[in-house]
Amino acid sequence: xxxxxxxxxxxxxxxxxxxxxxxxxxxxxxxxxxxxxxxxxxxxxxxxxxxxxxxxxxxxxxxxxxxxxxxxxxxxxxxxxxxxxxxxxxxxxxxxxxxxxxxxxxxxxxxxxxxxxxxxxxxxxxxxxxxxxxxxxxxxxxxxxxxxxxxxxxxxxxxxxxxxxxxxxxxxxxxxxxxxxxxxxxxxxxxxxxxxxxxxxxxxxxxxxxxxxxxxxxxxxxxxxxxxxxxxxxxxxxxxxxxxxxxxxxxxxxxxxxxxxxxxxxxxxxxxxxxxxxxxxxxxxxxxxxxxxxxxxxxxxxxxxxxxxxxxxxxxxxxxxxxxxxxxxxxxxxxxxx
Numbered sequence: 603x604x605x606x607x608x609x610x611x612x613x614x615x616x617x618x619x620x621x622x623x624x625x626x627x628x629x630x631x632x633x634x635x636x637x638x639x640x641x642x643x644x645x646x647x648x649x650x651x652x653x654x655x656x657x658x659x660x661x662x663x664x665x666x667x668x669x670x671x672x673x674x675x676x677x678x679x680x681x682x683x684x685x686x687x688x689x690x691x692x693x694x695x696x697x698x699x700x701x702x703x704x705x706x707x708x709x710x711x712x713x714x715x716x717x718x719x720x721x722x723x724x725x726x727x728x729x730x731x732x733x734x735x736x737x738x739x740x741x742x743x744x745x746x747x748x749x750x751x752x753x754x755x756x757x758x759x760x761x762x763x764x765x766x767x768x769x770x771x772x773x774x775x776x777x778x779x780x781x782x783x784x785x786x787x788x789x790x791x792x793x794x795x796x797x798x799x800x801x802x803x804x805x806x807x808x809x810x811x812x813x814x815x816x817x818x819x820x821x822x823x824x825x826x827x828x829x830x831x832x833x834x835x836x837x838x839x840x841x842x843x844x845x846x847x848x849x850x851x852x853x854x855x856x857x858x859x860x861x862x863x864x865x866x867x868x869x870x871x872x873x874x875x876x877x878x879x880x881x882x883x884x885x886x887x888x889x890x891x892x893x894x895x896x897x898x899x900x901x902x903x904x905x906x907x908x909x910x911x912x913x914x915x916x917x918x919x920x921x922x923x924x925x926x927x928x929x930x931x932x933x934x935x936x937x938x939x940x
Contacts, residue, residue: 615655615764616877623653623877624870626758628862630751631898637750640743643898648751649758650869650890655877660759661771664752666715671748673715674722679741681723682730692731693800699724700796700819705789708824709782711775721819724796725812731800732811780824788829791930792822795923802922813895813915818923826931832884833924837917839888843872844913846889847896861902868893892916 626649634642652667654660685691703720707713722744729740756771780788795818803811821836823829850864872893875886895912 612655612879616874619653619655619759619763619877620870620874622758622761622763623649623755623873624866625762626653626751626755627869627894628866629758630754631865633750633754634747637746639747639750640739641747643895644744644747645751645754646869646894646898647891648748649755650873650876650887650894652752652755653759653873653877655764657759657763657765657771658774661756662712662774663714664756665773666712667718668749668752670715670718670720671722671745673719674724675726675741675745677719678723678726679737682726682737685727686730686734686737689731692727693797696724696727696800696815697793697796699727700815701789701793704792704819704822705785708779708785708788711777712773713776713779717819721816724815724819728800728812728815784824787931788822788824788826791926792819792923794930795819795822795926798926799919799922808915808918810911810915813912814919814922817916817919819919821920821923822927826927829924829927833920833927835882835884836888836920839885840892840913840916840920842885843868843889843892843894844896844910847893848910850897855902858902861897865897868897 627646630645630649631642634645639645648667652660652663654663681695682692685695699720703717703724706716706720710716725744726737726741729737733740779785796815799814799818800811802808803814808814817836821829821832823832846868850861850868854860869890872886872890876883876890878886892913895916
């Protein structure tokens with residue numbers, strides 16, 4: 603196969619998987635709405651986050667995401683009840699989770715389960731600080747939202763994506779992303795970032811603390827340069843996806859057919875960028891995430907305040923963590939030359 607034919611085959615696979623991802627998002631959203639779940643956009647995000655042209659990679663991320671979610675929810679729920687009303691212990695557990703999740707993500711063969719287990723644990727812990735009365739509902743519905751998203755994303759890929767009709771897939775272990783010393787450094791940066799974010803939120807009453815924390819931890823890469831690059835792309839993608847979502851709402855926020863059609867079209871377009879191999883692929887990832895958190899609530903959005911709060915949270919979290927990465931990692935010769 604010559605290079606042109608090979609590229610055509612890759613492009614077809616990306617297009618098929620983008621189409622499958624958009625279908626999976628619609629299915630996950632409508633199932634979550636039908637079940638009356640609290641935050642249907644988590645189901646949509648799960649479809650988007652596990653999307654991959656490589657079926658084994660998609661299956662691995664899906665299984666590990668479900669496993670990490672259940673471990674994090676169970677641990678966070680029971681420990682959260684124990685530390686309710688004890689802010690020092692609550693913050694301590696959030697900081698520890700940030701460090702453990704970041705280290706495990708970069709050193710474990712199945713780092714995804716470490717990261718999402720710790721992230722979910724931290725989210726449940728944050729609910730003991732912000733909305734303790736909603737702790738059980740959040741923990742309970744969170745499991746349903748993630749499972750629905752992973753199942754819809756996996757089935758849509760099997761039915762409509764590359765190699766459609768092939769139902770087999772396998773778990774794939776990954777090599778360590780970095781050295782032990784560097785993983786320890788990045789885990790300490792993540793822990794400090796989590797502490798700064800929680801304290802800043804408490805002092806200034808910032809919106810959407812969970813979204814702020816999630817956004818910050820996701821961009822911490824094993825390579826500090828990659829963290830800076832991804833942080834900038836995450837902010838840029840947030841602006842693109844958020845603006846697109848707000849435009850859809852402004853044109854007609856209440857028409858369910860318009861909402862569903864634009865949800866499908868937007869996810870397909872951004873997923874196509876996300877699944878490509880270009881240097882700007884992560885902009886597509888973040889644009890899709892921002893688009894989903896803007897458009898998906900308990901049905902078509904009726905007000906701009908919640909999506910804007912979530913978008914502001916993303917920008918705040920990424921900005922804080924990116925600054926800390928710049929400040930706490932040594933400058934390398936290549937950076938000095940630049």
